[in-house]
Amino acid sequence: MSLVSVSIHPLQVRDADTLAALYTANRDFLEPFDPPRPEGFATSAAQRRELKALERERAADRLERFLIRADGEPAGVISVSRISRGPFQNAGLGYWITESMNGRGIATRAVGLVCDWGFGQAGFHRFEAATLVDNIASQTVLRRNTFTEIGLSPRYLFINGAWRDHILFARTAEDSRPGKALSTADNRGQAPWGSWNRDRWAEQSQAQALGDPSRRAGQRLGLDLPQPGLRWVDRPKRRAAWPRCGSDARA
Numbered sequence: 001m002s003l004v005s006v007s008i009h010p011l012q013v014r015d016a017d018t019l020a021a022l023y024t025a026n027r028d029f030l031e032p033f034d035p036p037r038p039e040g041f042a043t044s045a046a047q048r049r050e051l052k053a054l055e056r057e058r059a060a061d062r063l064e065r066f067l068i069r070a071d072g073e074p075a076g077v078i079s080v081s082r083i084s085r086g087p088f089q090n091a092g093l094g095y096w097i098t099e100s101m102n103g104r105g106i107a108t109r110a111v112g113l114v115c116d117w118g119f120g121q122a123g124f125h126r127f128e129a130a131t132l133v134d135n136i137a138s139q140t141v142l143r144r145n146t147f148t149e150i151g152l153s154p155r156y157l158f159i160n161g162a163w164r165d166h167i168l169f170a171r172t173a174e175d176s177r178p179g180k181a182l183s184t185a186d187n188r189g190q191a192p193w194g195s196w197n198r199d200r201w202a203e204q205s206q207a208q209a210l211g212d213p214s215r216r217a218g219q220r221l222g223l224d225l226p227q228p229g230l231r232w233v234d235r236p237k238r239r240a241a242w243p244r245c246g247s248d249a250r251a
């Protein structure tokens with residue numbers, strides 16, 4: 001299949017049915033990578049509760065989660081968790097792509113979009129991510145987005161029934177100069193973005209900063225933080241004021 005576009009959208013309570021369907025269809029695929037899930041986690045009711053909790057966490061500037069769409073279709077989730085402000089300005093990344101859409105560069109692009117948002121509007125200085133030692137696909141996604149390997153953390157997370165070793169990665173704002181991810185060769189010496197077209201990307205989608213409570217959370221810390229909340233909308237009139245993110249193109 002030829003991939004046309006990847007975009008990310010802050011999850012809303014109305015996405016509960018979509019998430020329930022995604023988790024149900026991918027239960028077996030995700031099991032080796034997942035923490036313990038409560039009974040009924042993949043139901044619409046449980047996802048509605050999760051998304052209501054997300055609204056509270058978002059308002060407190062503690063958590064953000066995006067629905068990933070590929071060619072407009074729901075394709076996975078990417079989370080920005082353990083948000084720490086003050087002198088750290090750090091958050092953790094977690095993501096997954098539906099089994100049927102694996103291997104099409106979707107995670108690579110979604111991580112790139114979240115990094116653009118995170119180091120831009122959201123004002124983070126550092127993102128970190130951890131992969132199982134044998135999760136080569138995820139390690140490839142991170143390296144292609146200029147994450148650096150920090151090292152092995154033994155028994156880091158309780159995943160699929162055991163405390164499992166993880167490889168930790170991080171990327172700081174200094175590593176994210178515009179265009180760097182485009183020009184950095186991947187670990188096989190190839191450009192990571194194929195025929196990705198920056199102009200078309202900017203043209204096709206835009207992000208609009210919202211006056212959400214997470215900004216007020218930053219202000220309580222006495223920080224003049226960029227806007228942490230983004231909604232991804234089609235409103236060309238305001239394009240010039242929005243960051244360069246949203247979707248991309250690949251032949």
Ligand SMILES: CC(C)(COP(=O)(O)OP(=O)(O)OC[C@H]1O[C@@H](n2cnc3c(N)ncnc32)[C@H](O)[C@@H]1OP(=O)(O)O)[C@@H](O)C(=O)NCCC(=O)NCCS
Nearest residue numbers: 033095096097102103104105106107108131136137138140
């Ligand atoms: C990891 C994951 C997010 C990757 O998503 P994806 O959209 O398939 O990733 P991408 O296509 O952007 O990039 C993955 C790359 O790794 C490569 N890859 C995958 N498995 C590989 C393996 N075993 N060895 C070498 N390369 C591998 C893919 O071929 C692809 O490279 P390519 O573009 O040159 O073909 C997805 O597999 C997933 O959801 N896994 C389950 C949950 C998970 O692991 N989440 C991350 C937790 S840290």
